[in-house]
Amino acid sequence: MALEEYKRKRRFEETPEPPPKVQKKTEHRFVVQKHDATRLHYDFRLELDGVLKSWAVPKGPSLDPEDKRLAMEVEDHPVSYHDFEGIIPEGNYGAGSVMLWDVGTWQPLSPVPENGKYVPGTDEEARHMLAKGDLKFRLEGKKLKGDFALIKMRGRRPGSKGNEWLLIKKHDDHAEQGYDIDQFDQSVLTKRNMAEIAGDERSAEWRSSRPAARGKLKAAWLADAVARMDKKKAAASVPKKASPQKDTSAQKKKQKS
Numbered sequence: 001m002a003l004e005e006y007k008r009k010r011r012f013e014e015t016p017e018p019p020p021k022v023q024k025k026t027e028h029r030f031v032v033q034k035h036d037a038t039r040l041h042y043d044f045r046l047e048l049d050g051v052l053k054s055w056a057v058p059k060g061p062s063l064d065p066e067d068k069r070l071a072m073e074v075e076d077h078p079v080s081y082h083d084f085e086g087i088i089p090e091g092n093y094g095a096g097s098v099m100l101w102d103v104g105t106w107q108p109l110s111p112v113p114e115n116g117k118y119v120p121g122t123d124e125e126a127r128h129m130l131a132k133g134d135l136k137f138r139l140e141g142k143k144l145k146g147d148f149a150l151i152k153m154r155g156r157r158p159g160s161k162g163n164e165w166l167l168i169k170k171h172d173d174h175a176e177q178g179y180d181i182d183q184f185d186q187s188v189l190t191k192r193n194m195a196e197i198a199g200d201e202r203s204a205e206w207r208s209s210r211p212a213a214r215g216k217l218k219a220a221w222l223a224d225a226v227a228r229m230d231k232k233k234a235a236a237s238v239p240k241k242a243s244p245q246k247d248t249s250a251q252k253k254k255q256k257s
């Protein structure tokens with residue numbers, strides 16, 4: 001509001017003062033983590049309002065506009081997740097190897113194109129587009145660049161959990177026909193491939209703080225997966241139970257045995 005007032009009062013063509021930079025504010029971090037859990041998938045995360053809006057994309061994002069990639073919305077993740085790469089130990093939520101596959105910035109695009117072109121929008125527009133199930137945005141990452149859309153699927157197919165979106169590349173200079181994500185199995189952080197991360201003794205270990213929050217899981221399919229994981233964990237930890245949470249070296253030894 002105040003900005004509108006400011007713009008109205010100033011005539012930029014007549015004054016050397018720079019126009020207000022709204023655009024800058026709409027740039028946020030995004031991250032894509034390749035996650036070799038029960039099933040390999042890519043976690044696509046956009047930072048907004050202090051959290052990471054997250055989707056699990058089984059086939060991963062594509063730069064080919066012909067590809068419509070299923071993206072299952074999962075619960076918001078804490079921003080502290082955004083630079084994690086390493087191993088989530090067995091028994092924890094999301095156990096498996098995690099690669100920092102891509103990082104960069106994203107900005108919402110205004111849903112109304114100007115002269116046929118999408119232009120940067122505001123956070124407010126992003127919230128509306130998310131609520132409507134049609135989010136248009138621009139990525140500036142190391143691997144992913146250009147304009148994309150996340151579109152919520154409306155048709156409820158049998159077995160649908162209602163959390164299905166499609167991640168689609170828009171036609172622009174960054175579009176790439178026949179994009180093959182398997183050609184890009186390399187971390188933007190450490191250059192390691194998935195196998196190297198999984199086998200690397202020095203891989204960071206993520207200590208999940210999840211158990212307390214599990215009751216709040218929104219997605220049913222995710223709750224199911226976590227419940228199965230918990231059962232496995234319970235079965236595995238019957239013989240040797242009490243181990244101090246903080247002692248990761250002891251934990252690590254147990255994993256090996």
Ligand code: MN
Pocket residue numbers: 035037041042043056094
């Ligand atoms: Mn994941």
